[in-house]
Amino acid sequence: MNGHWSQSLDQAKAAEYCQLYYEAVYRYIAYRIPSKEDSEDLASDVFLRALKSNCDTPVSALGWLYKIAENLIIDFYRKRGTRQRIIQDRDEDELPDAPVTHFDPDLKMDLTAALGSLSGEHYQVVIMRFIEGYSIEEVAAAIGKSEGATKALQFRALTKLRGILREEQHAKS
Amino acid sequence: MQNPEQHLADELERRINGTQNSEHELGELAGIAQGLKNLPRPEANAHAKENCTKQLLEHSPNVVRWYKNKQILAWAAAIFLMFTIAGGGAVSASRDSMPGEVLYPVKRLYEDAQMILTVSPSGKAERYLIISERRLKEFMASMNLGVIQPEVLSSMLEANRRAISLAGDIPDSKRELIFAEISSLCSLQGTTLSQCCLMPEDTALVRAAIAECLSCQNCVPVH
16 A cells, blocks of 8 residues: 555556556445446546546555545436435434344345445545555555544444444344 | 543554454444454456556546646746736836836837727727827926937827827717817927927927927817
């Protein structure tokens, strides 16, 4: 995760980053876009858009690619006229408070669906931290926040996920 | 002092890293984190990745339009500002300049620019009258210093002629007013020039100008 893009990104460099980060970008998209083909198209668009754009200040390459991907996902749902299942601003008090008990392998689909419901920084932190396996320090550097703020984001993201899972569990029961 | 959320966030991080036993609420969150770590990873199609790389390499060169380049825009804005400030200052400073001075050409250029920007015949005629009056003052100021400026005098007469010519195209309501202004100015010019003490070699030039001014003084609207 050491890649940094400066102002002008040439084709060779973009291709190099595509080789390095394509899978990560694809995974970032795939948890939120159900179709594999759409996810692949969007992942390609992320790199093309990065090549076409001008970025003034050097930023973490993956962090920047995630931001582009985030915008493309929003555009994707906007164009389709459908709303993504976003539960990010839900009041925690409204969520059922029964403990979540289903982290066994059989119920992974619930967690996958809940993960797809996150968005923005919460989603980015969860993906980088638990799917891609980056450390808090690396995630903080990528999203341009302090380690403390990143831990707090991670905490809120997991709390939100727990709320979503509780709600699903409640609906099933 | 650490806020409660930050404390919980730190605590959670310790539990995720396995440095503390999971229990109760944080244990639940750490369990979710563990569940996330064990989620199946969507696999990208290797062919799609290669296609993307190929697309990037074949993409036409990234032509940066000048108006999208912030550095160029910043330079352009700085140069524009510099010229505007310097130009504005020069125009302002040239207002009272006299023939032969460094800023006098700036004053004449500014007059030309103002004339171009004036569209209506009456506006143009009025502007010529202003210029003509200005030329008279410049001529007299030069005269007082013992210098005859034939170009300034001929410019004054030319401005008068153009004002008269334009006045004919002005609608009735304003035409008489413009002619009255021309008459008044020509009269003033004739009188002022008549009072000059001239060198013999310059007399003919000024006399001709006086004669023209006095003839203009009696000009009347052409119906």
